[in-house]
Amino acid sequence: MSRCLFCEGEPESLSGYAALHRVTSDCRPWPAGGGIAACHACGVVQKPCDPLFLDEIGKIYSGYEIYQLSSGLEQPVFSAGLGEARSMTLLKRAFETLQPAARGRMLDVGCGNGGLLKSFAARLPEWCLAGSEMSDTHKKAIESIPGVEALYVGDIDDIPGTFNLITMLHSLEHITEPVAFLAKLKARLAQGGRLLIEVPDLHQNPFDLLIADHVTHFSRTILHRTLSAAGYAVERLSNNWIAKELSAIATPGEAVSGIYDDGNDRAAAVEGIARLTRMIAEARDIAAQQTFGIFGTSIAGTWLAAQLLQTGAKVDFFVDEDQTRVGRQHMGLPVLGAANIAPGAKVYVPLAPAVARAVTGRLGVGQFVAPSVFN
Numbered sequence: 315m316s317r318c319l320f321c322e323g324e325p326e327s328l329s330g331y332a333a334l335h336r337v338t339s340d341c342r343p344w345p346a347g348g349g350i351a352a353c354h355a356c357g358v359v360q361k362p363c364d365p366l367f368l369d370e371i372g373k374i375y376s377g378y379e380i381y382q383l384s385s386g387l388e389q390p391v392f393s394a395g396l397g398e399a400r401s402m403t404l405l406k407r408a409f410e411t412l413q414p415a416a417r418g419r420m421l422d423v424g425c426g427n428g429g430l431l432k433s434f435a436a437r438l439p440e441w442c443l444a445g446s447e448m449s450d451t452h453k454k455a456i457e458s459i460p461g462v463e464a465l466y467v468g469d470i471d472d473i474p475g476t477f478n479l480i481t482m483l484h485s486l487e488h489i490t491e492p493v494a495f496l497a498k499l500k501a502r503l504a505q506g507g508r509l510l511i512e513v514p515d516l517h518q519n520p521f522d523l524l525i526a527d528h529v530t531h532f533s534r535t536i537l538h539r540t541l542s543a544a545g546y547a548v549e550r551l552s553n554n555w556i557a558k559e560l561s562a563i564a565t566p567g568e569a570v571s572g573i574y575d576d577g578n579d580r581a582a583a584v585e586g587i588a589r590l591t592r593m594i595a596e597a598r599d600i601a602a603q604q605t606f607g608i609f610g611t612s613i614a615g616t617w618l619a620a621q622l623l624q625t626g627a628k629v630d631f632f633v634d635e636d637q638t639r640v641g642r643q644h645m646g647l648p649v650l651g652a653a654n655i656a657p658g659a660k661v662y663v664p665l666a667p668a669v670a671r672a673v674t675g676r677l678g679v680g681q682f683v684a685p686s687v688f689n
């Protein structure tokens with residue numbers, strides 16, 4: 315058993331998880347057989363960082379695994395994290411607290427293909443921007459964004475100078491030593507500099523458990539504790555700036571004791587696993603009765619399709635509201651627009667409760683089915 319990522323305690327494996335198929339953060343199906351644990355001492359829900367897990371995340375990040383379900387044909391890879399539109403919504407909310415000056419220098423850690431940098435450049439065109447990533451795959455695209463000085467690949471310590479703002483959107487949950495990493499980042503912040511963090515919320519989104527390369531599953535309680543342990547004072551911590559996500563603004567300084575209590579994280583994870591398991595049975599029953607589609611081609615849709623197909627159930631198509639995905643294939647199945655579904659077909663909507671209700675309400679309860687496990 316590996317040690318807890320946050321304390322000297324011992325993480326306890328949660329049963330039922332190993333039977334679930336998983337998905338990578340860039341929406342590739344990933345086989346079942348993983349582990350998830352909750353620490354006896356501190357309560358943090360986490361992936362056990364044992365050699366098996368470290369080997370898996372190495373494979374995921376190097377991306378060499380051949381895509382299994384489409385006979386080795388490469389699927390379009392959708393960018394992980396927040397898209398450009400959602401990062402703009404986040405910045406709008408964050409700027410109310412940050413009140414940024416007209417000029418400054420910012421670093422986006424885990425910048426992906428530059429969604430946040432683009433939004434930031436549009437809002438504050440006089441800032442000097444930089445990105446940091448594990449690979450230089452998107453170097454050209456990122457360095458062509460107005461205001462971006464460079465994409466830095468490699469160790470954070472090697473990035474020159476300091477920054478007035480450092481952002482980490484959907485990257486802290488990937489890091490195997492989150493407290494040490496955040497503590498190290500302090501040296502990259504200028505006097506008065508701040509950190510903006512966005513991570514998935516365990517309590518709002520059980521599908522996050524299925525992401526094979528997410529190491530820590532945060533609640534407000536744990537995110538606050540992590541920032542405090544790394545030597546930051548938390549200025550804001552919200553669970554509703556972006557649906558299903560936690561957003562935090564922090565600055566180096568004396569930790570203030572947490573006022574956040576999201577309840578028991580272990581219980582939320584156990585319930586999440588149970589709900590996901592029941593969701594598979596429900597979807598399989600519906601699929602057996604008529605033409606069957608799955609709403610969404612991102613994390614949850616990809617997971618459910620892989621889970622059903624690998625265990626002998628059928629899936630006929632995907633549905634997506636994103637017009638850039640309609641007409642393509644995903645996992646070897648057609649992606650239809652919501653208006654193109656045959657009258658007798660049913661579409662299962664495997665999304666977090668609030669989002670699923672909004673979708674079925676908008677597209678038609680009856681043909682579109684929200685998971686009953688959230689009722």
Ligand SMILES: [Zn+2]
Binds near residue numbers: 320322357
């Ligand atoms: Zn612990």
